Amino acid sequence: MVQAAVPSVLQLVQSNSLPGLVQAEIEQLILSGELAVGRRINESDLALRFGMSRGPIREALRALEESRLVRSEKNRGVFVREVSVAEADEIYDVREALDQLIGQRVAERATPEQLRDMQAVVAEMDAATGAHDIKCYHALNLKFHDMLVDFAGNARLTETYRLLTKGLLLFRLRGLQDGGGFAVSNTEHKAVVEAIAAHDSVRTGRLLRRHAVESRARMHKA
Amino acid sequence: MVQAAVPSVLQLVQSNSLPGLVQAEIEQLILSGELAVGRRINESDLALRFGMSRGPIREALRALEESRLVRSEKNRGVFVREVSVAEADEIYDVREALDQLIGQRVAERATPEQLRDMQAVVAEMDAATGAHDIKCYHALNLKFHDMLVDFAGNARLTETYRLLTKGLLLFRLRGLQDGGGFAVSNTEHKAVVEAIAAHDSVRTGRLLRRHAVESRARMHKA
DNA sequence: CGGCTGAAAATTGTCAACAATCTGCAATTA
């Protein structure tokens, strides 16, 4: 019996190239923390693990280097990047500007259905806050901001934003701090969603930017 | 700012890897238009041209794919990307937001020496405008905006901005339009530099954003 | 004449081997 739900592994393998697949795989390994930050990545090990030769692995690592998830030293190997506080600050600078843009656009374009989806996620975050489920809250928080940038309807903006977000994710992996203030953070989310519901693009932009600013402040506290 | 001699080819080859070198080389080939947009890139040809095997070429192409200068189709090859008007519009959306940020930061941080450098480039652009030297004006214009983002003092912002700018450059390669309005464009530059000289970050940000908006409008006219 | 078929050529995808370089450690020497 065949599972028709997933777009079928066959099609995935046919459309995406092998290096592309392992690129996504390695990215997950990094973002999940299984490949510790700062550590060297052994090409042969990965090749063995994925059951292929080193060629595709090297191509994947080259792509990951371009997206700044790894850095490469000639004849020494590629390392999982360590994002410093200073660089996280740089990223936040850019992110604040982009969040304002995202807020404006999403307030202009969000459909009623999309609005309901966002409200649902915010409600789930409330539940996670009540249950003190930090992991769940983080996952939902990521999902929420992913939805926002998607609903902004600008593919290039999405790409740019995701790239920066990955850098921030990498930073948090260094010393996974609690950060605290879930309730406060979700209060800000609610205000954003309300502004979107009112189709007030200026206010949404301002609120989402401020949310980024506060998020940066919470990072500094930890 | 003076270019302090090239850091010697030896050092370059020792620090940068072979794929990294050819990546920069291919990027130049694309941005200079020598590799026409939309055309397929032949790996063997490039390998022959640069005197190496296909391995490093493939790695370079993967990196270029990640930076969206080429797209890759499985078993068919990689193609120089064609940037549509719609995508150029998307890029401009992001660029406007970033230009405002750049303006703010540069107004806060620019040193007197940097200010003089910027004024010098603007003067050169005036000369190029008088001589109707379009090519020269374009080069100086690129240089000017590169200086601005550099002087903003945020490396990640610089990376992000340059990536988007390359996309726009690729778009212009499709049908290299004159666009017109050099004099107008440089008038805007002058206003920006004046605001920087006054260390008025809010005004500089607003002006630089508006400059991007006008630039987009000029693109649409052509 | 136009479209189909299929084999040859061209091209990409992957691999395994070799060369170059780095790392760690033991032996040597002052």
Added chain:
DNA sequence: TAATTGCAGATTGTTGACAATTTTCAGCCG
């Protein structure tokens, strides 16, 4: 003992060959 040297193992860098796939084009049929 501390520093240095040299060797062995491990790892990355690059290559050429082969497999898989696509493209091209001549021949054929309607």
